[in-house]
Amino acid sequence: MDLSLENFDNFILSFPKCGRTWLRIALGCVTGCPHIIKKNQLVTNDIYRIPNFPRFCHDDSSQVSKPLEKDKSFYKDKKVVFLTRDPRDVLISYYYQKYYRENYIDTIPPLSEFIRSSYGISRIAEFYSIWMRNKHIPKDFMHVRYEVLHTSMLGILGKVVKFFNFSNIDKKDLCKAIKFSSFKNLHKLEKNRYFLGQPMSRERVEGAAYQSKKEMKIRSGVIGEGYRKISKDDLNYINKILELYDCNLYAR
Numbered sequence: 001m002d003l004s005l006e007n008f009d010n011f012i013l014s015f016p017k018c019g020r021t022w023l024r025i026a027l028g029c030v031t032g033c034p035h036i037i038k039k040n041q042l043v044t045n046d047i048y049r050i051p052n053f054p055r056f057c058h059d060d061s062s063q064v065s066k067p068l069e070k071d072k073s074f075y076k077d078k079k080v081v082f083l084t085r086d087p088r089d090v091l092i093s094y095y096y097q098k099y100y101r102e103n104y105i106d107t108i109p110p111l112s113e114f115i116r117s118s119y120g121i122s123r124i125a126e127f128y129s130i131w132m133r134n135k136h137i138p139k140d141f142m143h144v145r146y147e148v149l150h151t152s153m154l155g156i157l158g159k160v161v162k163f164f165n166f167s168n169i170d171k172k173d174l175c176k177a178i179k180f181s182s183f184k185n186l187h188k189l190e191k192n193r194y195f196l197g198q199p200m201s202r203e204r205v206e207g208a209a210y211q212s213k214k215e216m217k218i219r220s221g222v223i224g225e226g227y228r229k230i231s232k233d234d235l236n237y238i239n240k241i242l243e244l245y246d247c248n249l250y251a252r
Contacts, residue, residue: 001045003055010164011055011075014083014106015061017093019146020223022181023083024056026157039180043195047095052079054164061127064172066117068126072134080138081160082131086250087124088226089116090237112234121238125245132249149221153178162200183221 005011009058012027014020032050047053053170062068091114098108098119116119135141141165149156154174155223161169179185189195229237242251 003045008054008055009077010079012054012056012081012083012160013131014061015085015090015124017090017097018085019149019221020056020058020083022063022155022183022186023144023149023160025186026153026177026181027160028053029180030157030161030169030173040194041203052164052166054079056085059127059131061123064123068123068130069081070134072128072131072137075138078138079140079164080134081144081163083141083144083146084128084249085123086223087224087242088230088250089146090124090226091238092123092226092229094119102138108159111229112231115230115234115238119243122245125247128249129245129247132247138219149222150221155243166179176249183184 009141012020012023025042026048028037028047029039031043031053032047036050037046041047043208047222048055060066091111095108095111096115098114109117124145135143140163140249142159144156153173157174158171161174230238239251242248
């Protein structure tokens with residue numbers, strides 16, 4: 001299976017830790033299970049056996065050694081769903097990802113420094129800003145906020161299904177997919193190694209048990225965690241960077 005971006009017409013793009021896995025599982029469940037793939041294949045590349053299934057990727061946002069690409073003409077004939085999340089929550093989730101899941105305990109700096117690093121707020125704000133300035137480039141564009149997924153998953157999942165022209169899907173199908181992809185169920189599945197040997201599972205230590213939710217792919221998913229765990233000084237710094245990049249999606 002060739003997963004080169006050139007082979008896809010549909011995309012769901014996001015910065016890391018913006019709910020991509022959650023939406024992928026829900027959308028894959030409603031469009032491909034059980035007739036095309038099994039549910040434990042939803043986080044593998046088998047999901048792209050589903051006809052017209054969108055390519056989930058981070059665009060160039062996770063390539064921190066390179067500057068962000070401002071030219072989005074590659075997507076001019078594509079359909080794009082752009083998934084965003086409050087940068088403060090992204091920073092907490094991304095920090096835990098690097099520190100606990102990827103086991104960079106000795107190299108990842110304290111949170112305050114991480115916020116100012118190449119992984120941090122400047123890259124998030126610039127990535128959001130670039131895309132919101134270029135949203136007219138794709139053939140069709142839909143902006144989805146992570147926070148709205150939490151409050152209106154049924155409505156948003158239905159809109160995403162229609163956006164990519166999936167057919168013969170009713171409200172009952174959507175509800176089943178939402179139930180399967182709930183954080184409660186995904187926590188249970190991850191703990192029970194339902195996705196063992198796949199990107200969802202903790203692979204850095206074979207057979208290792210999770211010590212806390214911080215080590216899990218599906219963690220808490222709560223809204224507003226950044227405001228509770230980031231210092232006031234760092235929150236002020238984040239606001240200044242959002243203003244600098246004219247990123248008013250999540251400005252405070």
